[in-house]
Amino acid sequence: MVQFKTGYYADVRMEEIVSTQLHYINGEIENYVNRIRKGAFIRVYDGSKWYYSATTDLDDLQSELDKLYAMANCNPEIKKNPIVIKMPREKARKLKFQSNNVAKVPVSAKLSKTESVFHLFKNHSRLAMWQNYYVDRHIKKRILNSCGADVEFDLQQAGLAYYISMKDAEKTFMERIEASADNFEELQLSEKAITEFLAKSEDFLLNSKPLEPGKYQTILSPVVAGVFAHESFGHKSEADFMLGDENMKKEWQLGKKVGVDMLSIYDDGNLPGSGYIAFDDEGKAPEKTYLIRQGKLTGRLHNTETAVSLDEEPTGNARAISFDYEPIVRMTATIIEPGTYTKEELFSQVRQGIYIDKIKHGSGMSTFTLAPSFAYFIENGKIAYPVEISVVTGSVFETLGKIEALSDKTEVFSFSVGGCGKMEQYPLPVSFGGPYVLISELNAR
Amino acid sequence: MKEIYTQTDKSTTLSISNNQVHSVRNKTIASTGLRVYKKDCIGVAGAQGKVDLKELEKKADEMLKMKISYPYAPGKENKVKVERKINLPADFDLTLETNEIIDGIVKEQPDFILSHQISLHEVESSLSNEQGLDLMYRDSFLGIGLVFKEKSSANIMDGYYGYAGRDYDRKLFIDSYLKILKAYKTKVDLPEKKTLPVVFSCDGAILAKLNSDLNGLQIGTGSSLLTSYLGKDKFHKDLTIWQSNNPDDGLLPFFDMEGTVNPDYRVALIENGKILKGYTDKKVAAKYNLPYTGCASGSYDSIPKLGQAALQLKPSQKTLKELLNGELGVYVYISSGGDFTSNGEYGAPVQLAFLTDGENLLGRLPELSIGSHLFDMFGKDYIGVSSDKIYPHDFAYYLAMDMKVSKIY
Numbered sequence: 001m002v003q004f005k006t007g008y009y010a011d012v013r014m015e016e017i018v019s020t021q022l023h024y025i026n027g028e029i030e031n032y033v034n035r036i037r038k039g040a041f042i043r044v045y046d047g048s049k050w051y052y053s054a055t056t057d058l059d060d061l062q063s064e065l066d067k068l069y070a071m072a073n074c075n076p077e078i079k080k081n082p083i084v085i086k087m088p089r090e091k092a093r094k095l096k097f098q099s100n101n102v103a104k105v106p107v108s109a110k111l112s113k114t115e116s117v118f119h120l121f122k123n124h125s126r127l128a129m130w131q132n133y134y135v136d137r138h139i140k141k142r143i144l145n146s147c148g149a150d151v152e153f154d155l156q157q158a159g160l161a162y163y164i165s166m167k168d169a170e171k172t173f174m175e176r177i178e179a180s181a182d183n184f185e186e187l188q189l190s191e192k193a194i195t196e197f198l199a200k201s202e203d204f205l206l207n208s209k210p211l212e213p214g215k216y217q218t219i220l221s222p223v224v225a226g227v228f229a230h231e232s233f234g235h236k237s238e239a240d241f242m243l244g245d246e247n248m249k250k251e252w253q254l255g256k257k258v259g260v261d262m263l264s265i266y267d268d269g270n271l272p273g274s275g276y277i278a279f280d281d282e283g284k285a286p287e288k289t290y291l292i293r294q295g296k297l298t299g300r301l302h303n304t305e306t307a308v309s310l311d312e313e314p315t316g317n318a319r320a321i322s323f324d325y326e327p328i329v330r331m332t333a334t335i336i337e338p339g340t341y342t343k344e345e346l347f348s349q350v351r352q353g354i355y356i357d358k359i360k361h362g363s364g365m366s367t368f369t370l371a372p373s374f375a376y377f378i379e380n381g382k383i384a385y386p387v388e389i390s391v392v393t394g395s396v397f398e399t400l401g402k403i404e405a406l407s408d409k410t411e412v413f414s415f416s417v418g419g420c421g422k423m424e425q426y427p428l429p430v431s432f433g434g435p436y437v438l439i440s441e442l443n444a445r
Numbered sequence: 446m447k448e449i450y451t452q453t454d455k456s457t458t459l460s461i462s463n464n465q466v467h468s469v470r471n472k473t474i475a476s477t478g479l480r481v482y483k484k485d486c487i488g489v490a491g492a493q494g495k496v497d498l499k500e501l502e503k504k505a506d507e508m509l510k511m512k513i514s515y516p517y518a519p520g521k522e523n524k525v526k527v528e529r530k531i532n533l534p535a536d537f538d539l540t541l542e543t544n545e546i547i548d549g550i551v552k553e554q555p556d557f558i559l560s561h562q563i564s565l566h567e568v569e570s571s572l573s574n575e576q577g578l579d580l581m582y583r584d585s586f587l588g589i590g591l592v593f594k595e596k597s598s599a600n601i602m603d604g605y606y607g608y609a610g611r612d613y614d615r616k617l618f619i620d621s622y623l624k625i626l627k628a629y630k631t632k633v634d635l636p637e638k639k640t641l642p643v644v645f646s647c648d649g650a651i652l653a654k655l656n657s658d659l660n661g662l663q664i665g666t667g668s669s670l671l672t673s674y675l676g677k678d679k680f681h682k683d684l685t686i687w688q689s690n691n692p693d694d695g696l697l698p699f700f701d702m703e704g705t706v707n708p709d710y711r712v713a714l715i716e717n718g719k720i721l722k723g724y725t726d727k728k729v730a731a732k733y734n735l736p737y738t739g740c741a742s743g744s745y746d747s748i749p750k751l752g753q754a755a756l757q758l759k760p761s762q763k764t765l766k767e768l769l770n771g772e773l774g775v776y777v778y779i780s781s782g783g784d785f786t787s788n789g790e791y792g793a794p795v796q797l798a799f800l801t802d803g804e805n806l807l808g809r810l811p812e813l814s815i816g817s818h819l820f821d822m823f824g825k826d827y828i829g830v831s832s833d834k835i836y837p838h839d840f841a842y843y844l845a846m847d848m849k850v851s852k853i854y
Binding site for chain 1: 460462463465466467468469470471472473474475489491492493494495508511513514558561562594596597598599600601602662663666667668669670673743744746747748750779781782783784785786787788790791792793794796812814816853854
C-alpha cells in the first residue's frame with residue numbers, strides 16, 4: 001500500500017463514499033445524484049508540525065506521502081514523542097453494513113419509498129409549496145499508520161425530509177419533518193406522523209400569536225434539549241480550544257461545578273445513529289465520555305494531540321467530514337441523562353411559560369441561542385396556544401444552573417440532512433438527545 | 446447535446462494554534478461533470494480526479510432513463526474568459542507571511558492569543574458545450590481568518606477578524622486587526638436610547654430573510670412575504686439590491702450553472718425601494734412565468750437548479766460617518782443564532798458589538814439583544830449602505846439601520 005519512513009509519524013486515511021440524493025418539488029423530481037467519491041487524507045508529523053495532503057489519486061499515495069516527508073524534518077527520536085506514543089496501534093475490521101449496504105438498494109426502491117406518502121401533501125389546501133429529499137450514504141474507511149495501526153470500517157445513514165411552506169393570506173409558515181435510520185429497511189415516516197405534522201403546522205399558521213419579549217420559565221423538548229447540550233456545552237468540551245492555553249486549563253479543571261446536581265451529559269460514538277463511528281479518524285475506537293456528571297465537569301473530548309497536551313487519554317473524537325479535511329476534535333452522540341419526573345409532572349410546574357417543541361437552529365458561545373419553529377405558551381401546566389418566537393437566549397453557565405427538572409425518559413435524534421459545523425468543516429453527522437428539560441428563566445423575543 | 450463542467454480547487458492552508466503555525470495542508474481537488482440533453486430530459490454524471498469522459502457519458506445516458514424533465518435550451522455561442530489574480534510577489538511565502546502577520550499583531554497586543562487559519566487559493570471553473578458555449582473563470586485569493594482570545598478569558602474565543610480577497614496588504618490587515626483588538630479592550634456602555642443606528646456588514650446573515658423571500662420559487666408559489674408586493678415601492682427609496690456574479694463584488698464565477706452571463710454580471714432585484722423581481726433559474730422562470738435572472742447553482746455532478754443568489758447592495762454616496770450624521774452607532778461584529786420568523790419579525794443576540802462614530806471603533810459594548818421587522822429594517826428605519834468599505838481591500842460595505850437595542854444582562 002504505502003511505505004512509511006523512519007524518523008516521522010505518518011498516517012493515511014482512505015475513503016470510499018457512495019451516496020444518493022433525490023430532490024422533489026411539489027411531487028415532481030428535480031434532481032438525482034448517485035455519487036462515488038474516492039480519496040485519501042495523509043498526515044506526516046515530525047514532532048513539531050503536521051503536514052497534510054488531500055488527494056483523489058489513490059493510485060499514487062506514495063508520491064503524496066513522499067512530498068509531505070520532504071516538507072517535514074526527519075526526527076530520529078519521533079517514536080519517543082508523547083503524541084506518537086499514544087497513537088492507535090489496533091488492527092481490526094468492523095464492516096457493520098455489508099449485508100444491508102444502502103448503495104446496493106436499487107434506485108427504484110428509493111423512489112418508491114420517497115413517493116409513497118406524496119398523496120398526503122398533494123392538494124392540501126394550505127400548502128403553497130412542498131419539497132422533499134431522500135439521501136443516503138455508505139462510507140468505507142481504512143486507516144493505516146506508521147505505528148502499525150490498520151483498521152477498516154464502514155458507516156451508513158439514510159434519511160427522508162419533507163419541507164413545507166404554508167400560507168394563509170399574508171401569513172406564511174415553513175417547517176420540516178424528517179426521519180433517519182442506519183439502514184434502508186428501517187427508514188420510515190409513517191402516514192400518521194405526517195398527517196399530525198401537517199395538522200400541527202396548519203394550527204401554527206392559523207393560531208400562532210407573537211410573544212411579548214421577556215424572561216420566561218421554559219420547557220425544552222428532548223430534541224431541543226439535545227441541541228442545547230450540543231451547542232451550549234458540547235462544543236466547549238472539545239479540547240482543541242485549550243491547546244497551549246494555560247489559563248483555559250485552570251478555568252476548565254475537572255471537578256469544577258458547572259451545573260445543577262441532577263445534570264449529567266455524555267458523548268458516545270458507540271450509539272447507533274448518525275453519531276456512530278466504529279473508529280475515529282485517527283483509528284481509535286470511541287468511548288463513552290461523561291462531560292458533566294452530577295453537575296461537575298468530569299471529562300472532555302480529545303484527539304491524541306489534545307489528550308497529550310492535557311495529560312489525559314484520547315477519547316476517540318478525532319473526526320473529519322471527509323477525506324478533504326484533517327481530523328479535529330468533534331462530538332459524536334451527545335446526550336443529557338434523564339431525571340425523575342414524568343413529562344406531565346414537569347409541565348405541571350409551569351404556571352405561565354413557554355414550551356420549545358422544535359427549532360430551526362441553535363448556536364453556543366458564552367451566550368447560547370435557539371431559534372424556535374414550533375413553540376407554545378403554557379398556562380397552568382397546559383399548552384394554551386402557539387407562539388411566534390424569533391430567538392431564545394441565555395448565558396450557558398447561568399442556564400446550566402437554572403435547570404429545575406428533567407423528565408424520566410431520554411430520546412435520541414439523528415440528522416437526516418445537514419449536521420454539525422465547526423470552522424470550515426460542515427456538515428458532520430452527529431446525534432443528540434435528552435429528556436424534557438425545565439429551565440427557570442430564559443430570554444425570549 | 447453534451448455539456449461539460451469542470452472545477453479545480455487548489456489550496457495551501459496553514460492552521461494556527463496559540464500564535465504558532467500548527468500544520469500545513471495542501472489540497473488539489475479536480476471535479477468534472479458531464480451533462481447530456483435529449484428529448485427535453487437531462488442526465489448528469491460526475492467524477493473527481495482522473496476522469497474517463499466516455500464512462501461519464503455512459504452514466505449520464507443511463508440517468509436519462511429516469512426521464513427527469515428539462516425542456517429548456519442550454520446556453521450557446523458565447524465565449525467568455527475572466528481571469529483575476531491576487532497581487533502577491535513572485536517570491537511570496539505563505540509560512541513567512543503568516544509568521545509576519547502573527548508577530549505584527551502579538552507584539553502590539555501581547556494579551557491576546559491568535560488561532561485558526563490562513564490559506565492561499567487558486568480556483569478555476571469552466572462550462573462548455575457542443576453549441577459553442579465556452580465559459581472559463583480563473584481566480585486566486587488569500588483567505589485570512591484569525592480568531593482572537595484574551596489570555597485571561599474563559600471563553601473558547603472572544604472574536605474573529607477575517608479577510609478574503611485579491612488586494613492584499615499586510616500593513617493594512619495588521620492595522621485593521623489592531624484597531625479591533627484595541628477597541629475590544631476598551632469597555633463602553635450602551636447609549637441610553639431604545640432605538641439606535643445599528644451597523645452591519647452588508648454581506649452577512651442580516652440579508653438572509655431577503656434572500657429567502659426573493660427566491661423565485663418562494664415568490665412563484667406564493668410562499669414569500671414579498672409576493673404581493675412585486676412591482677411596489679415597499680422598501681426605502683435608497684435601497685437597491687442586485688443578484689451579482691460580478692468578480693468585483695466577490696469571489697464567485699461570473700456565470701451561473703446554466704451558463705448564463707448577465708450584463709455587468711448583475712441583475713437588479715430591488716431598485717430604489719421597488720421590488721422588481723425574484724431571482725430565478727430557467728425552470729422556475731418558465732414554470733411560474735417570472736423574469737429569468739440566471740441564478741442556477743448545483744454541484745459538479747447534479748442537475749442545475751435554483752440556488753441562493755449572491756446579493757449585493759448598491760453603495761450610497763455617503764461614508765458611514767456621513768450616514769450616522771453625528772450619532773453614535775452600534776457596529777454588530779458577532780451575532781450568532783438570531784433569526785427571522787416566517788412573518789418577518791427579527792430577533793438576535795449580539796455577542797460582540799462596538800460603539801462607532803462612523804470612523805473609529807470607540808470601544809466594546811456589553812452583549813446586546815436587537816430586534817425589528819424586515820419591512821422596517823429596509824423600509825422606514827433604513828439608513829443606507831456606506832461608500833466606504835469595512836476593510837479597504839475587502840468586498841463588504843457597511844449597512845446601517847435604526848433598531849431596538851437592549852442589553853441582554
